[in-house]
Amino acid sequence: MIDVNCFIGAFPFRELPHPDADVLVRVLEREGIAGAWVAHLPTAFHRDVTAGNLALFAALEPHRARLHPVPAIRPDWPHWESALVAVHALGARAIRAYPQQWGMGAHDSRLSHLASACGEIGLPLVLTTRFEDVRQRSALDVAADLSGAHIRAIVRADPRVNVVVTCAGRALIEESHWGLTPEERARLTWDISWIWGPPEDDLAHLLHTIGAEHFLFGSAWPLRLMQSPFANLELLPPETRQLNLAEAP
């Protein structure tokens, strides 16, 4: 099993205990997870992602057997296309984009261009719904949650792009999934880090209605406890527990 939603590095708005690559490796070992897709958390809040991407590759270098880099590419930055080629050559496993933190609307053509470029080279595009619950955010953290309109527009942008959305809840997942054609939704998967379990049983509901093949294991570590998605899977009703989540694309 791969955790597709991990970060390293500090968070601007609160202290995170040990958000380091070597600690992540130990946590994966403890939880019995084979590896993780790892992004650089501070980069989500940087204007220029270049330095953060370099820091990500450097920090993961000793752990590349288990930690797979997911750098960020900002499609309104000069020469972003060559930056994408460069991180691909360095072994990027997927690409992260943060439209809300970059002030890009749902139908920003630059996001479409990034989606097409990712589809062209065969790298999944990873989007983050939120980093923290809206009720606790700093007054400086004014970015809204990712919208369904963003997700649908990016998926529709190119028939070759695979999109992974992290930290979404049931409402966003349903409005996005059922707002796409079967061909489009086949290219859209979700991590389970922010989907509620019992007694509401949102995860069980989604696995049955949308299909387990659309869901990936993800934790949002080091922002959130890696124990939580495991507990969610273990508490699925017996008839749902046998369903297998998708493999990372």
Added chain:
Amino acid sequence: MADDASEPLAGRTPLVDVHAHFYHAASGRGDYQRVNASRLRAGERIGIRAHIASILGSWGHKSPTYFPSFSNVTSGNDAMLALQDAHPDRIRCYVTVNPNDTSHAREEIERCVGRGAVGIKLAASRRADDALLDPIAEQAAMRGLPVLHHIWQHRTREWPGQEISDGVDLGRLAVRHPHASFILAHIGGGGDWAHSCAAVADISNIFLDLSGSGVDRGMLDLAYASVGASRLLWGCDITMETGLAKLRALEAVGLSDDELEEVRWRNAARIFPHNALPGIPTSGVAARRTDAHVRVPQ
């Protein structure tokens, strides 16, 4: 994964959920029985021996969840007591009150304690430090009933639909009533938990309930460092997977086995009326306050 007949996921050591909710026919949701059954099923799988639960009026169907009409308060409490009577081996009841009618609130507490309620639930009908809460806190102290108070972790502004309180507000009430026990609700339930930890660190009659959908790393570490294991209470609120995750994370935080037992059940056994919780040992657990005169469901 193990099947449902195997060892509980959280082991066989007693475990008390101090913050649970159920629904009823007047809640306005057609699947209320499924949701109630799901809580009990998940509780069995986790190994929860006692769900201490409340119903907040009609849950917004006939009057607002946090400003329930007095008749809805009563019907919600009746539904909660009926669930306790139907499951005496695992459900206990908080009596919910709206403090804007002091007489009704006090009478409702007496009525429901007479039928076996073991604690008082205050939501967000009045700010925690309001003088209208004093008679309720006095009654809680006299009866030996803990007060579970809904909290927004760090009130930075008003939010619609509730008159929210934070740890500072609850602290003022707790200082005025040192012989009552207060449970600061769901530190993972929204807002800045770090603010709550700081606000109540030195107020010994406030206990932190770990429930809520939030599973932020660092939250448990800070709660433990701020108030110690003897003032932490385990709970789920409306997401049980996060409760199980936090229970496991407490081990990673470094609590000893003895401290884990404090959080799992022993602290609850101290602040709730003696012998009021099903399946929970009472020998060797000194009650924090005088025992309540409650009817223990059979």
